[in-house]
Amino acid sequence: MDNDKYFLGIIEETNGDCEYSFHTSYTARDMKEAEALHLIMVSSFYGEPDAEENSEEGVYHFNGVEVYEGNLWEVSKITYNEFKNQRKEGNEESN
Numbered sequence: 001m002d003n004d005k006y007f008l009g010i011i012e013e014t015n016g017d018c019e020y021s022f023h024t025s026y027t028a029r030d031m032k033e034a035e036a037l038h039l040i041m042v043s044s045f046y047g048e049p050d051a052e053e054n055s056e057e058g059v060y061h062f063n064g065v066e067v068y069e070g071n072l073w074e075v076s077k078i079t080y081n082e083f084k085n086q087r088k089e090g091n092e093e094s095n
Contacts, residue, residue, distance in 0.1 A: 006080035007034040010070030011042050021070060025083055034072060042069050 004027040013020040024041055028034040043049060046062035059068045075083075 004028060005030065005034070006075050006077055007031075007038075007072055008075050008080065008083055009034075009038045009041075009072040011038075011045060012068050012070045013045075014066040015064070023083070023087075025080060025087075027080075031072075031074060034074070038069060038072050042067055 007026045007028060009024045009026065011022040011024060013022065022045075024038070026034050026037045028037060043060050045060065045067045046065065049060040049062055049067075059066050061067075
């Protein structure tokens with residue numbers, strides 16, 4: 001884990017006329033591994049995608065909702081930890 005790098009990503013969703021963005025974070029050895037983790041998260045965002053509707057590469061359908069990869073960035077450990085702390089604080093405020 002000492003050699004891990006830090007990444008922030010975005011998962012995009014289209015649900016009818018509405019568009020949403022979800023922010024994610026990963027630790028990985030390199031960008032290639034981070035991209036693989038990001039793809040796993042996107043492709044299973046709402047469980048198992050609807051196989052018959054997934055004809056467009058990189059777009060996953062879940063009962064009418066389209067989910068696809070947004071951007072992915074390598075960030076410093078400080079930025080990564082700040083992001084994680086902000087998410088934790090946000091979750092505590094909503095409880």
